[in-house]
Amino acid sequence: MASIDSMNALLVDELRDIYDAEKRLTKAIPKLARKATSDELRSALEEHLEETEQQVQRLEQAFEHLGERAKAKPCAGMKGIIEEGDEHVGEDYDDDDLRDAVIIGSAQRVEHYEIAAYGTAIAHARLLELDEVVGLLEESLEEEKAADRKLTEIAETVVNLEAASEDDEEQSGSRRFATSSVRATAQAQGRRRSSARKK
Ligand code: FE
Ligand code: ZN
Ligand code: FE
Numbered sequence: 001m002a003s004i005d006s007m008n009a010l011l012v013d014e015l016r017d018i019y020d021a022e023k024r025l026t027k028a029i030p031k032l033a034r035k036a037t038s039d040e041l042r043s044a045l046e047e048h049l050e051e052t053e054q055q056v057q058r059l060e061q062a063f064e065h066l067g068e069r070a071k072a073k074p075c076a077g078m079k080g081i082i083e084e085g086d087e088h089v090g091e092d093y094d095d096d097d098l099r100d101a102v103i104i105g106s107a108q109r110v111e112h113y114e115i116a117a118y119g120t121a122i123a124h125a126r127l128l129e130l131d132e133v134v135g136l137l138e139e140s141l142e143e144e145k146a147a148d149r150k151l152t153e154i155a156e157t158v159v160n161l162e163a164a165s166e167d168d169e170e171q172s173g174s175r176r177f178a179t180s181s182v183r184a185t186a187q188a189q190g191r192r193r194s195s196a197r198k199k
Helices: 007-035 039-065 076-090 096-127 131-156 173-199
Strands: none
Touching: 007 039, 007 076, 007 096, 039 076, 039 096, 039 131, 096 131
16 A cells, blocks of 8 residues: 555545544444433434434545545544444343443444544644635534534433432333332342341
8 A cells, every 4th residue: 555645645544544434333323322222312323323424425525625536444443442332332231221321431432533533634634725625524523522412411311310210200111110120229228228237
């Protein structure tokens, strides 16, 4: 393979890496969405999947501006983050909220990696005064940042064991199960404490 001999060639290389990462994500995000229990989390992931498909197209437009063929170069980083996410999400969890919390953690790792990659590529495109490319990449960067913010919001609100309280009658069956299993644990702990006192 030819050596990278200019900032232009470096930018093309970076975009090929991001292109590969985004294409992997179009397959990985639906898998995460399917495993999510919270409706809000699932729809956030589904919305971001649609954005990700657009990001793939934006990268193809950027290659066009650069007069380069849209070609993916394996992104070992994203491959690893996706593999790690699969591993964590596939563990056994006593309730669905805990798995949702792990899905959010995996998705946020993805977003942060993308934010870093786009940030660097934008800086390089700016050095080369490639305004159209900068514009395309910035659009995607903003979507990544918004997706990350949304995930933080869901982590702090929807996935909350305290919020899944007894008086919340509108909860889904799985959420009720989560709550009752948490309550059962608390009751068992209470029993252990009171029997310890009797001795
Ligand atoms: Fe993306
Ligand atoms: Zn990469
Ligand atoms: Fe993303």
